Amino acid sequence: MKKTLRRTIGTWAAIVLGNGLLAFTVEAFIIPHGILMGGTTGIAIVLDRFLPLDTAAIVFILNALLLVLGGLVLGKRLVATTLASSLLYPLLLEAVHRIPGVTALTDNALLASLFGGVLMGAALGTVMRVGSSTGGMDIAALVLHKWTHVPVSWCVYALDAVVIGGQALFSPAESVLYGLVVLVLESILLDKVMILGQAQIQIFVISQRYEAIRRALLTALEAGVTMMQVETGHLGQKQMGVLCVIPHRKLYAATELIQSIDPAAFITITQVKEVRGRGFTLERAVRPPADEP
Numbered sequence: 001m002k003k004t005l006r007r008t009i010g011t012w013a014a015i016v017l018g019n020g021l022l023a024f025t026v027e028a029f030i031i032p033h034g035i036l037m038g039g040t041t042g043i044a045i046v047l048d049r050f051l052p053l054d055t056a057a058i059v060f061i062l063n064a065l066l067l068v069l070g071g072l073v074l075g076k077r078l079v080a081t082t083l084a085s086s087l088l089y090p091l092l093l094e095a096v097h098r099i100p101g102v103t104a105l106t107d108n109a110l111l112a113s114l115f116g117g118v119l120m121g122a123a124l125g126t127v128m129r130v131g132s133s134t135g136g137m138d139i140a141a142l143v144l145h146k147w148t149h150v151p152v153s154w155c156v157y158a159l160d161a162v163v164i165g166g167q168a169l170f171s172p173a174e175s176v177l178y179g180l181v182v183l184v185l186e187s188i189l190l191d192k193v194m195i196l197g198q199a200q201i202q203i204f205v206i207s208q209r210y211e212a213i214r215r216a217l218l219t220a221l222e223a224g225v226t227m228m229q230v231e232t233g234h235l236g237q238k239q240m241g242v243l244c245v246i247p248h249r250k251l252y253a254a255t256e257l258i259q260s261i262d263p264a265a266f267i268t269i270t271q272v273k274e275v276r277g278r279g280f281t282l283e284r285a286v287r288p289p290a291d292e293p
Contacts, residue, residue, distance in 0.1 A: 036179025038160030121189025
């Protein structure tokens with residue numbers, strides 16, 4: 001019960017924090033400098049030129065319409081997972097808009113683009129890490145995917161291209177370039193935040209002294225080990241390979257330990273984005289090695 005409550009609180013905290021950071025970024029850096037962006041906010045920036053409504057109100061209306069469309073086409077489950085962000089974001093956008101001086105943090109458009117891309121990527125990644133989304137054009141992309149069977153990523157890119165293209169008609173070329181800077185930084189930071197704290201290092205070792213390496217990794221580093229049967233390509237010798245996944249901080253100690261046992265060991269080191277299971281997302285099972293009683 002406590003674990004479920006803690007997870008629920010963490011999820012809602014991430015949704016509020018992510019949407020709040022996104023609203024602050026848009027109001028402080030994107031809108032004041034006329035930087036192009038996708039999503040419902042980008043559409044709202046275009047429609048703001050023709051409608052007697054502010055950006056937050058237009059975003060609220062668009063998100064509500066897309067939420068209804070998603071519920072009709074994709075089912076109620078989508079509504080439940082995106083309702084919070086779809087309604088919370090425009091409210092926070094309006095709240096941030098009322099903060100004195102929020103639009104005057106910098107008069108440098110390039111600096112605003114850099115901060116905007118970084119913070120926007122961090123905001124979206126924070127929300128998506130907990131299985132939620134910011135709603136809006138994410139729903140439109142899923143609907144388009146269902147109707148056309150085009151991959152979701154292509155739908156997202158196509159919709160963003162249309163939105164940014166619409167803004168480009170009313171914007172100088174420099175604003176378009178700043179918008180591209182924001183999009184690139186946003187995608188990089190989104191990926192980094194999504195795997196923050198989850199990336200690990202995978203080591204694969206081929207050595208005739210595999211048994212000594214296995215025991216050393218298990219005891220000295222307290223790392224989980226998997227043995228894999230391999231065959232060498234040149235001599236065709238059958239032996240065991242040692243597969244081990246460890247956090248970054250243990251990489252140096254692991255390679256030093258392996259090479260102290262067998263300086264000729266063949267080692268490959270790979271970064272994996274996420275690891276799940278016993279010892280990582282589940283509690284470590286403490287057991288003696290297989291050859292001990």
